[in-house]
Amino acid sequence: MNAKLKETILNPIFKGNPITVLVLGICSSLAVTVTLKGALVMALSVIVVCGISSLILSLLRNTIPGRVRIIVQLVVVAMMVILVDQVLKSFEATYAIDKQLSVYIGLIITNCIVMGRIEAFALGNKPWPSFLDGVANGAGYGLILIIVAFFRELLGSGTLFGVDILNWLGYVPNNLVILPPFALILLGCIVWVQRSIQKDLQEK
Amino acid sequence: MNTNNNLYTVIYTTVIVVIVAALLAFVSQSLKAKQDANEKAETISQMLTSAQYGTKAELDKLGNAAKLDKYAEEIAEAFVIDLDGNRIKDLSIDRNDLEVYSPKQLKRQNYNIKGGANKTGDPELPVFVFKNGRTVVPIYGAGLWGPIWGYISFDTDLKTVSGAYFDHESETAGLGAKIKDDPSFQQEFVGEVADFGSANVFEIVKGGAPKDAEGKSAIDNKIDAISGATMTSQGLDAAIDTWLSAYAKYFLGAAPAEHKHCGKCQEEGHEGCENHNCEEE
Numbered sequence: 001m002n003a004k005l006k007e008t009i010l011n012p013i014f015k016g017n018p019i020t021v022l023v024l025g026i027c028s029s030l031a032v033t034v035t036l037k038g039a040l041v042m043a044l045s046v047i048v049v050c051g052i053s054s055l056i057l058s059l060l061r062n063t064i065p066g067r068v069r070i071i072v073q074l075v076v077v078a079m080m081v082i083l084v085d086q087v088l089k090s091f092e093a094t095y096a097i098d099k100q101l102s103v104y105i106g107l108i109i110t111n112c113i114v115m116g117r118i119e120a121f122a123l124g125n126k127p128w129p130s131f132l133d134g135v136a137n138g139a140g141y142g143l144i145l146i147i148v149a150f151f152r153e154l155l156g157s158g159t160l161f162g163v164d165i166l167n168w169l170g171y172v173p174n175n176l177v178i179l180p181p182f183a184l185i186l187l188g189c190i191v192w193v194q195r196s197i198q199k200d201l202q203e204k
Numbered sequence: 205m206n207t208n209n210n211l212y213t214v215i216y217t218t219v220i221v222v223i224v225a226a227l228l229a230f231v232s233q234s235l236k237a238k239q240d241a242n243e244k245a246e247t248i249s250q251m252l253t254s255a256q257y258g259t260k261a262e263l264d265k266l267g268n269a270a271k272l273d274k275y276a277e278e279i280a281e282a283f284v285i286d287l288d289g290n291r292i293k294d295l296s297i298d299r300n301d302l303e304v305y306s307p308k309q310l311k312r313q314n315y316n317i318k319g320g321a322n323k324t325g326d327p328e329l330p331v332f333v334f335k336n337g338r339t340v341v342p343i344y345g346a347g348l349w350g351p352i353w354g355y356i357s358f359d360t361d362l363k364t365v366s367g368a369y370f371d372h373e374s375e376t377a378g379l380g381a382k383i384k385d386d387p388s389f390q391q392e393f394v395g396e397v398a399d400f401g402s403a404n405v406f407e408i409v410k411g412g413a414p415k416d417a418e419g420k421s422a423i424d425n426k427i428d429a430i431s432g433a434t435m436t437s438q439g440l441d442a443a444i445d446t447w448l449s450a451y452a453k454y455f456l457g458a459a460p461a462e463h464k465h466c467g468k469c470q471e472e473g474h475e476g477c478e479n480h481n482c483e484e485e
Binding site: 031062063064065066067068071072075076078079082083086087089090091092095096099103179 | 207208212213216217220221224227228231232235238239242245246264267268374377378
């Protein structure tokens with residue numbers, strides 16, 4: 001694997017993370033991180049939508065009329081989102097999670113990461129790197145989601161993946177952690193940690 | 205190739221949209237059976253919750269098959285009535301062909317109850333009687349952002365609520381969504397008594413329902429609304445009133461007669477007097 005491809009994959013995970021550096025996809029990361037299970041399903045959904053939409057649009061990139069390219073992107077992304085939603089609704093194991101995530105699966109289409117990567121990368125690159133870029137950005141988003149959900153489920157419900165971790169020790173779940181503002185505080189802490197490691201992100 | 209001329213643009217977008225539409229229609233059709241099965245199991249678990257066979261969280265731990273098993277085991281009879289309370293047909297309670305009313309079917313009946321342009325026929329109102337004596341009926345209506353529905357179960361006297369479960373499609377999380385997420389709201393219905401004679405079968409009131417001497421909700425037909433969710437509360441109130449009023453004749457007709465004077469009852473030669481509770485005499 002050449003260095004450029006490696007960079008395409010690794011950059012969105014840490015150095016150019018869509019949530020903590022580009023500050024995209026904040027809304028859904030506050031909404032779906034109450035439980036780890038929900039965050040995991042959301043992360044996988046975004047990876048699939050982002051990766052496959054980038055692949056399809058990269059394949060079509062030389063045929064898309066410039067004036068309607070946003071509309072064509074929208075149609076493809078919307079199709080992927082509906083497909084993911086339909087598939088989640090069809091399986092017994094994911095039906096309840098789909099119900100819990102309710103509108104947020106459908107709202108993946110409004111997630112700036114998906115359209116942003118298509119516009120910035122997929123329309124100017126070959127299919128394989130575009131696919132990897134989509135998947136990596138979805139994964140970067142998912143990673144932050146899972147970190148936030150880990151703390152929120154542990155402190156807010158005393159469980160992880162629904163398994164009791166703290167409650168039997170006499171821990172009283174903190175309701176503030178369940179509410180969206182706490183996710184924003186956690187996100188702030190993650191950004192803080194990242195910026196103290198990665199000094200070039202700090203403003204002078 | 206010039207991708208910027210008008211004809212090309214129009215043809216290109218048309219082809220893309222047709223392909224996507226065909227694909228989505230195909231996927232939707234091929235997954236429909238599975239989705240319906242999931243929805244049926246969900247409806248069943250909501251009805252079981254309402255009939256007090258466990259909390260929703262407990263029932264959700266069961267798989268689809270186990271939910272259907274439990275329902276088939278606990279259901280005594282299920283049938284459809286018309287607006288006059290007459291039984292018009294039976295619903296299957298066979299394990300392999302359970303007939304329940306999904307929110308989609310409730311929506312159709314909601315139009316039929318309310319009348320107007322979307323009416324497709326006379327209302328068909330489902331009634332589910334469980335072996336623990338509870339009678340479960342559905343309600344359906346409009347919340348703030350989308351449909352809301354639910355299942356209310358009544359005790360054997362057919363007016364005291366023994367349980368309720370509500371669900372919604374897209375109410376605001378933390379506010380209107382509490383009709384589903386907050387078990388204490390659903391719990392408020394328990395023990396309240398329906399007033400089938402009036403248009404306000406239950407009343408969801410702002411500013412607190414009347415309390416009894418011990419500070420508990422008084423036994424009446426009033427329930428505390430959810431703070432910050434006025435529209436959802438009003439929608440739920442309207443949904444309950446519309447649906448339960450439609451059931452009123454059935455509930456009033458089927459309720460056990462109150463023969464408080466058993467001696468007189470037997471003297472007058474009424475049937476079934478010996479089955480009534482005569483302790484109050």
